[in-house]
Amino acid sequence: MVIRVLTLCIIMLLSATTFAVYNKILTERVDANFVDTWAALNETIVAYHYHPAYFQRCDFALNKLNYKSDKYRILFFGEYDEIKKMSNKYPEIVPFLPLKITVMEEGNYTLLIATPPIILSSLVKTNDERMTIFRWQEDIKSILKQVRRQFQLGG
């Protein structure tokens, strides 16, 4: 318990000083095409004990007119009980749930993009909930990095 609170203090301190860094859009470039990246992302999310819920295509905006790529999708995911608890207690967080990662093809590569959940931490009231949000942040960061690394090693 003490350790937990301590970690939290350190985290809070860190996030205050590196606010600008935390606040950034999370982006990773993957050395693989859209289809392979998409599959790897789904697997990695499951490996992190989240459940992929559904995806939203955004191809509409792209294949019309002159966009060359129509590979643009958003994957929604989360852990049922966690998302349920949070969304029931805090309506102001509801628009940001479930969690999501955007996959966008760019030439021979694919970009993974996510908004940092950490901004939500100022909206919750207990340390446990702050920890949950912090874990979401860290997990999404590692998921993006891990997908990228999978193809780094292979190539």
Added chain:
Amino acid sequence: MKLKLELILVLALLPLLSLAGGRELYSENCEKCHGFSQQGSLGLPLYRSTIANHSDRYLQRTIKSGRPGRVMQGFNFSDNQITELIRFLRAGIKAPKYDVAAIKGNVKNGQGIYKKYCQSCHGYDLKGGQGIGKNFSWQKDRLVSPPSLINRGFLYSAEDQMIKHIIANGIKNTEMVPFVTAFNFTDQMLNDVVSFIRSHEKPPSYKNIIRRIREPVSFIYDSPYKLKETVKKIRNSVASYNFRVYANRTLLEGLRKENFSVDDKKQVVIRFCNFNNMQNFLKIEPRLGVMLPCRVTVVEDEQGKVRVVLANYKYAVARFNNEQISEAAIILIKEMQEMVEEALW
């Protein structure tokens, strides 16, 4: 004695190590925007032929302060790390050096020259082309979006002489042609246009670090109607604002295969999109899809109270460090607020 030998060995290997360090720094921090082989993407290409125009001072300052409002944020690297990164980017090509003294040209003349020769690409306000960086899948007006010439980070980093050098000699294999050979620019003309660009620099005391948004992260509205009716009214209102409305979802949909409770039906997500808007937005910031689709969420709590929740997109958008998109978002969020207010009225 043995210690000394080891020391020498380490010292001898240091340059090798530091090159690897530079590559790593690039890979961790820059390649997401500038590409695996510096070919450009969300950021400008950093080919060796481009970097060949840049002084170490320019690169150092650019890395440290980034481009406020033009996507690239500053990096808090040590001097040593920056040196390694620059060495990696140069890959052996010698660094040019420029005199840091200001060039004194005629600003008024420079303005005329700018209008005639530069404005069509770098914009009437010198803020660069629409969108940023290079396009592979994102067809914009040009293969490489002409950078902002009056960005605080750019003017802070660039020497007048470097700007002059680039205008005179162009950037190899880009649309930025050498104006001395292509349009017979004289030395005076070069000086004038440089002075015109420089005249846009804000004094060092000027601070416009992305303003803190003193607004809620999301807007919550109490609905006087029951859940079902609220959803219906919002959908109608959304459609009347020229958005295409998708089928409703529940918030927890798909997160679990079975054992859904009835409560789960009490969080309804209404998704919609305006294609034309979206196309314009994606042109400016291809990553904007992280905010898609536009959405309004209707929730009913245990007491049966119905609320409508709308994300304040200004927040999400501020994180892109992209002035163009921040401006566009202000209009969008106003429209969405009106739309909800109208529905609940």
